[in-house]
Structures are given as structure tokens and as C-alpha cells.
Amino acid sequence: MRKVLMGFAFLxxxxxxxxxxxxxxxxxxxxxxxxxxxxxxxxxxLQSWLxxxxxQVRLINAGVSGDTTAGGLSRAAWTLTPDVDAMILALGGxxxxxxxxxxxxxxxxxxxxxxxxxxxVEVLLVGMQAPGNxxxxxxxxxxxxxxxxxxxYDTLLAPSFFAGISATNDPIEARAFMQAxxxxxxxxxxxxxxxxxxxxxxxxxxxxxx
Numbered sequence: 001m002r003k004v005l006m007g008f009a010f011l012x013x014x015x016x017x018x019x020x021x022x023x024x025x026x027x028x029x030x031x032x033x034x035x036x037x038x039x040x041x042x043x044x045x046l047q048s049w050l051x052x053x054x055x056q057v058r059l060i061n062a063g064v065s066g067d068t069t070a071g072g073l074s075r076a077a078w079t080l081t082p083d084v085d086a087m088i089l090a091l092g093g094x095x096x097x098x099x100x101x102x103x104x105x106x107x108x109x110x111x112x113x114x115x116x117x118x119x120x121v122e123v124l125l126v127g128m129q130a131p132g133n134x135x136x137x138x139x140x141x142x143x144x145x146x147x148x149x150x151x152x153y154d155t156l157l158a159p160s161f162f163a164g165i166s167a168t169n170d171p172i173e174a175r176a177f178m179q180a181x182x183x184x185x186x187x188x189x190x191x192x193x194x195x196x197x198x199x200x201x202x203x204x205x206x207x208x209x210x
Contacts, residue, residue, distance in 0.1 A: 021208045022083050023201070024060040026072055026112070027090035027126075030161060031063025033190075035179050040187035045194045046201065053198070055205055060084070068094045069108035076115040086208040087121050088201065089113070090161055092128035092145070097183075099134060102141040109145060113153045123155040124204040126197070156204055164196030165189050 025031050025043050033041020043061040050057045062079045064071060072091045080087065089112060095105040109125075116123050127146035130139040150157035165185065166174040175182070177189030185193060 019209070020056045020058055021085045021205050022058050022060065023086045023088060023204065024062045024079050024084045025088040025090065026076065026079055027063040027088070028067040028094050029063065029065035029184060030093060031090050032061065032065050033063070034065050034184050036187055036190070040190060042190050042193065045190050046198065049194050049198045050201065053202060055202060057205055066094060067091065068098070068100065069105045069112070073108045073111045076112045080115060080119045080121050084121055086123065086204050087116055088124045088126060088204070090126035096128060096130055096142070102138065102145060105142065106145045106149070109149055113149060113155065117153060122204055122207040123153065124158060124200055125150045125155045126158045126161050129160060156200060156207065158197055158200045161193065164192035164194070
């Protein structure tokens with residue numbers, strides 16, 4: 001709706017500054033809130049954080065457990081409905097768990113960003129880093145996907161989904177903030193992730209309101 005109203009903004013000065021920004025969080029189980037009660041998941045905790053900042057934002061949880069970048073691409077177009085102004089794109093973790101070719105992951109993320117560009121949707125791209133067990137070449141190829149695509153599409157970039165838990169991606173440092181599976185954050189871990197990503201989301205909101 002914000003996009004439709006922009007053409008008539010001159011009739012109602014200041015209207016756009018108060019217009020709610022709708023953000024779709026397109027992701028996998030990390031976004032969906034796997035293993036947590038509803039209010040402890042990533043999207044509800046981020047919504048609460050944004051509310052405390054006074055941001056006029058409504059988040060849509062478009063996280064699907066087990067989704068790869070290919071799954072995200074398959075549903076990007078119908079997720080970005082006309083009322084969606086911005087997107088948090090946080091996919092790639094399941095590609096890593098399956099050891100998928102980084103070139104395939106890159107192509108899928110590129111496709112999602114193209115859909116967003118065509119829909120005039122601002123994007124915060126949230127990075128993932130490959131573990132070292134796939135070898136240095138795989139890690140270098142995968143880790144480069146996010147900053148390079150962010151530059152190509154002029155999107156905002158959060159280098160790592162887990163930065164709030166461990167700036168160095170140290171599994172020992174992060175252990176206290178993870179569920180028993182060692183993959184998904186617990187409620188306290190989500191809170192730390194939200195605190196780190198929150199300012200980036202506020203920057204996304206500002207872009208969507210321009």
C-alpha cells in the first residue's frame with residue numbers, strides 16, 4: 001500500500017513518515033523459530049525489539065524449516081505481495097548442511113534478489129559462513145556469496161546471522177546460546193541475535209520509507 005500511496009503523498013504531507021512498513025522475513029528454521037515457543041522465536045522477538053524502538057513495522061514470518069535457497073526462490077514471488085515493502089533474506093544454512101555447490105546457492109539467492117528488485121522491495125541480506133570441514137576453497141566460495149550479491153544489488157548486508165552470539169563463529173563460545181542440536185539458537189541466543197541485527201533492520205526500515 002505504501003507504494004500505491006507514494007504517488008499521492010503531496011496531498012497528505014507527512015503521511016508517509018507514519019506509514020507502517022511491512023517486512024517479510026524469508027528464511028528457514030532459524031527464521032521460523034524451530035524448537036521454541038512462539039513468542040521466543042526470531043520474528044516475534046525482533047517484532048518486540050522494533051516496537052520498543054518506536055518503529056512502525058509489521059513483520060511477516062516467512063521462515064520454513066528445512067528450506068534451502070532453492071525453496072526460498074520457489075516461493076519468493078508469492079511471498080512478496082504488493083503490501084510488502086522490505087525483506088530480510090536469511091537463507092543458506094541448509095545448503096551448507098547438505099554441502100550444496102556454492103554456485104547453486106549463489107544462483108538461487110541471485111534469483112530471489114531479482115524478484116525483490118522487480119517488486120521494488122528493499123532487502124537486508126543476512127550472511128552465512130561455511131564451516132571449515134568442506135575445505136578452504138568451498139568456504140571461500142560460499143562466504144563470498146553474500147557480500148558480492150549485496151554489492152551487486154545495492155542491498156543492506158548483515159555479515160552473519162550468528163554475529164550476536166559469536167563474532168568469530170566460535171562454536172564453543174556460542175554453545176550456551178544454542179539448543180541441544182547445536183544448530184538452532186535457544187531463546188537467549190535469539191535475543192542476542194535480535195540485538196545485533198536490530199539496528200540493521202532499522203536501517204532497512206529507513207530505506208523502505210525513502
